[in-house]
Amino acid sequence: xxxxxxxxxxxxxxxxxxxxxxxxxxxxxxxxxxxxxxxxxxxxxxxxxxxxxxxxxxxxxxxxxxxxxxxxxxxxxxxxxxxxxxxxxxxxxxxxxxxxxxxxxxxxxxxxxxxxxxxxxxxxxxxxxxxxxxxxxxxxxxxxxxxxxxxxxxxxxxxxxxxxxxxxxxxxxxxxxxxxxxxxxxxxxxxxxxxxxxxxxxxxxxxxxxxxxxxxxxxxxxxxxxxxxxxxxxxxxxxxxxxxxxxxxxxxxxxxxxxxxxxxxxxxxxxx
Numbered sequence: 228x229x230x231x232x233x234x235x236x237x238x239x240x241x242x243x244x245x246x247x248x249x250x251x252x253x254x255x256x257x258x259x260x261x262x263x264x265x266x267x268x269x270x271x272x273x274x275x276x277x278x279x280x281x282x283x284x285x286x287x288x289x290x291x292x293x294x295x296x297x298x299x300x301x302x303x304x305x306x307x308x309x310x311x312x313x314x315x316x317x318x319x320x321x322x323x324x325x326x327x328x329x330x331x332x333x334x335x336x337x338x339x340x341x342x343x344x345x346x347x348x349x350x351x352x353x354x355x356x357x358x359x360x361x362x363x364x365x366x367x368x369x370x371x372x373x374x375x376x377x378x379x380x381x382x383x384x385x386x387x388x389x390x391x392x393x394x395x396x397x398x399x400x401x402x403x404x405x406x407x408x409x410x411x412x413x414x415x416x417x418x419x420x421x422x423x424x425x426x427x428x429x430x431x432x433x434x435x436x437x438x439x440x441x442x443x444x445x446x447x448x449x450x451x452x453x454x455x456x457x458x459x460x461x462x463x464x465x466x467x468x469x470x471x472x473x474x475x476x477x478x479x480x481x482x483x484x485x486x487x488x489x490x491x492x493x494x495x496x497x498x499x
Contacts, residue, residue: 234371255337257277261304265443265444272447284312293361297320299345300330301330302334305330310339317343320347320350321347363391364392394487407468423489437482441473452467
């Protein structure tokens with residue numbers, strides 16, 4: 228996995244670009260830095276990110292109170308979950324302290340600071356108590372983790388019996404086809420299935436939304452870059468190349484974007 232410094236630097240360099248990419252006139256910023264779900268006529272990253280949040284919320288228990296987001300970044304997913312689940316509380320964990328400071332500021336700007344707690348920590352050794360959370364989230368972060376068995380083990384440990392987790396991420400069955408691999412540890416959906424079961428989870432559902440991600444997102448980025456002054460900047464060129472690569476891999480059937488819904492088994496009934 229990248230060091231905290233490397234993670235912080237990467238997202239600091241790319242954050243403003245992605246916030247602008249997902250911003251829409253007269254709408255408050257989502258403060259989310261993810262690829263989104265481009266279904267049902269969605270044609271802008273702003274709506275795509277909201278659509279992804281709706282899909283995530285549909286997969287977690289509606290009566291869940293305590294949630295944790297691993298790899299929370301600047302807090303966008305947690306904040307949008309809190310805005311839609313007014314009874315919930317979220318703990319956001321990230322390795323980069325600079326990201327967490329922004330997450331706290333964003334939570335305050337969106338009026339959910341009293342229900343959001345930022346915690347610096349490593350996703351593969353979470354600084355959290357056992358059996359503490361009703362649900363867990365990890366959205367577009369696990370591909371950075373070089374020790375996924377430890378990550379899934381930590382999610383399992385920190386969830387209460389019966390708790391659910393949603394892991395949504397890029398999957399790839401032909402990693403050698405990925406042009407930009409530094410710091411990215413892609414795995415196939417089948418490998419994720421094995422990791423999930425080995426950690427002790429029940430796999431509730433798996434959905435590949437790749438066809439509703441890579442093509443539409445690439446075209447959105449291409450149009451956005453063309454309309455920006457200095458559109459040949461290093462960052463805009465980088466993302467055009469990355470997403471074109473992902474789009475081609477997806478068209479060849481080698482890359483997906485999977486949403487895995489997991490459940491920690493209920494505790495066995497106590498015998499009398």
